[in-house]
Amino acid sequence: MDLSIQNTSLVATLTLCGYLISLCAKTPNPNPTKSNVKDRIALVTDTSKPSQFLLLFIFYHCVLILFPNDRTSFCLNADLLNEDLFTWSPTSIAFVVTIFIAAPIRLLAYATLGKNFTFRLNKPKNLVTSGMYAYVQHPSYTTLFLINVASAFFWMRLDGISACYLPSFLVKVKGLNWVAGLAMSVFTTLGLWVRVKDEEGMLKNEFGQYWIEYHRKTKRFIPGIV
Template sequence: MSIAAVGKTLWVLGILAWYFIRRPHERRARRVQVVTHRRSPSERIGLAAALLGLAIVPGFYVATGIPESADYAARPWAVAIGIVAFVAAMWVFRRTHKALGRNWSITLEIRDRHELVSSGPYAFVRHPMYTSFLLMGIGQAFLLPNWLGGLAGLVGFAVLFFLRVDEEERMMLETFGPQYRAYMEKTKRIIPYIY
């Protein structure tokens, strides 16, 4: 098996891991009442961009090899970095879902008896789910030796993050007030100690 094929296979396995981590939380979330939500056009655009960049565009590339003109030589060191980034992404992704428990939702929502979570990965950053998406995008860029398929994940993540994070923080401030403001002062957004 070529290095490029190994990278593609590992990307597919990472996406399957993402799905199997997320699925039980989606099912449980349907049973918890939503008190308020912020579903907006910009949020829908951000979620669509993330799906397109982290799943559809790279999936199309992996399945078809198109656009072949954007391919470059795969390197073992790049695949190794991609594996580390994707494993880290899945670890953070799983820990984030576990820490959120019944508070998790795919859209900007406050649920019945919603609690401010500040343990687990939330002790280090306010938005570890975005941290996991950033790590997925980095992993994808190293696993898929194609300028379009590889970098689409970082673009999708960036669109989601910049369209959504400010609105998410406003919603949390409205819900938790001084408690969330104090939490913001102790933590960074997505990269511990940096940003």
């Protein structure tokens, strides 16, 4: 077992990242039991529990970090693991920085919207235009996209922990490492765009001209840009 400062600090940091991600994956308020609002991705979002797979991924990843000399005992293709994912490297640092920036912003969106924030669409009691919402309409969706994509490119790569249970010929295929990340990027983009259109339609019907003016003055995802 390697308890060097580098390894223990990385394990602690990745564990914190996992905790933040799990908070972002849990709805801050109960979803409405009945809602007549159009919500085409309700089945995907109608949950309040973080993925158990995430917890398993984090634990397994940390074990591989702490036991670098014993990986062959519990990893099928230990020799094919990308060390950039199991040490402090530009790859792991980029992942950590993304989570440390995106997750707090999403959690701040939870706090700002208060009871209005549910994973399943429901008519809000009021249109919140203060705080970060004075500059951007959907900060929680922007940060959710970043969290999902960063997690996919870091934890779902074939030369990561997936190499421990996949056939070696798959792990060796060049370019296949990016498939999971790209697939998650496309899936997340499509899902969020559908949600945004449904949510904006609901807000327009509910708040009329007030929402139209707010929508005209602010950007959707990134302040001052888009």
